[in-house]
Amino acid sequence: MVEVVLIDFSDVHYDYIEKWLHSAVNIISTCNLTESSYVFMTYSQDNTDIVNNDIQKYLHQLSNQVEMPKANLEVLVQASFAAILYTVKQKIDKQSLSNIQVIVSTGRKAAFEVYVQQLFTATYKFTFETLVIGSEGEIKLQLPGTCVLMSQQRDDIWKDIWMFMAQLKGVMGEIVILKSLLIPDTQERQNDKAQKIMTRTPTIDLSCSQPSAQILTLHSSLMVALWQDARVNIMATMVSILD
Template sequence: MVEAVLIDMFSLPANLLNNIHGLLHNTLEAVEKCSPIHTPFVYVMCCQRQGSERKGEQEFLLPVLRGFQSLKRGLEVVCAQTTAAALYTVKQRLDEKDLSIIKVILPTLRKDLMKVYIDHLFTAVYQFEFEDLQVVPDSESLQMSEHQHEGQMLPSQDVALIQSEIQMYLESLPSLKGELTILRSSLIPDDIFLHGFTTRTGGISYIPTLSSCNLFSSSKRRDPQVVVKENLRRLANAAGFNPEAFHRVKVDHANAVCVVGKTEPDSYDGIVTNQKGVTLAAPGADCIPVLFADPVRRACGAAHSGWKGTLLGVSMATVNAMVSEYGCNMKDILVVLGPSVGPCCYKLPHESAKEFHRIDPKCVRLFDSASPYIDIRRATRILLERGGILPENIQDDSITDQKQNVTFCTACHPDKFYSHFRDGTNFGTQIGFISIKD
């Protein structure tokens, strides 16, 4: 069942403006007839240009639309200077009400354009269906021209213009929830490496569980890739790295490692490089973003270590790749564990807890319960030390000085961090990142 209707009146042909009242009345009547039980929310998009370019149209169109808005409950008029701005505002209204099934009623000539905007600004969470705006049948020329582009692909330059319009609009939006904040470890020398762990402030993501500096887009979540890209651009500006030379692990919750410059695996949870200016990143929203730095051989790495990856030894697999690829010495490698779910909050089923108990009984609390508490950080440290990393070269939550600590519990700090465990399926993601300075 359709939950919302979007009527696109952004670029109506001049001969339709003369009968805008009848056109909108008929459209709304048709919407009501199709939804006799559940009346969907209705959004009408129109253009609000600066200057005199379409001033006459605005003076005529807006009063009519405002009049309908006052008469019909659940109808909202959204005026903006660009389609990107109007559609993004509509998306915010949909997300406020948790609506996902949308009918778009629009002139046929706008359909291919609108599909490109929607592909960029929405994810697979949303379902769209399209319907032609029913025109008054006294204009044969209009009816003939209506279908001339239907089904054709937009020229690539038009797609590029739409992408540029969306990007410019997103760049103009204010940051939410305060300034962008980066946590840094004192263990990694900042004269050689650029690194940090992000928090949730300073981005443009507005959905509560994703707000505001979400750095991962998924078909199952409501933040599109373009929003994540804008958040990353702001992070790169603040941190000082090039977002075009940015490599994030392709999470598989396993232990494969990618070596930058070699054939990239389909999925991997560790990544290493010795190339200057290439930024490596690992996500985390309870799972541990782990950073690796060798100041002697000037190599670095990043790993995503959830409970499965921890048991599979992803951190040592990343260390071993640095040793084999760049001749690193175990005793020179520095390892920092970033914000992640702590043993205070994290539970696993008893069967999975057994595996952590085998690593060290201290990794499990209330072992005899159905869902014991698990310390994946302690397990990661133990496996690293057994692999040859020096204890003093590992930074984790054993650091008691809060000014030095970067391994906060993500579930315990909703103001600072995202947490899948705490927030559910539409959760945001922070990252740990590292690169070798030029």
């Protein structure tokens, strides 16, 4: 059964948001929902706070005008999509929910899957329904296809995740600077600086019973710093540590 429904409006033009919601509601009506299912309406664009607040109010208004589960309905509008999914994860973890139905545009599905791979484990079961805006402005269901992300798009997703993680507060214990043999000293600029790894035990409090993805085990400050300096080394370090 579907325990969580996530409707994403992130790349939907303002003029089509209402139609998009009606199409999403039609999909929801065919789902085998639990009695206490959660519904999240999400929107993520790098807008000003004023614009995002207006979008959030508009989505709330529209949700009140349609027949859809409202007992556990929440509208999440933020510039960081990683922050949105983190909020979703915290809320569903408290209820031990893991079956998630995502309603998303065809073009955004690939990006969504990258976020899921990094922020969730295999414990969570995601299924996707994809919508597309037709040539005459109609919203229609489309069979999921294969969409390949550009390298810049992937980099933007990684940066969004890591920058958000940098804002999270670690808990318990002081920061310890350790010498790392995982990052080879092949360049002069790495001496005494790039070989230092910031660690904390534990690093991040996810407030959940289910384990987070591998990326969450690294200290956020390290991820952001190395992102700016040596992304390839980061990946090698992560794999070595987690192995």
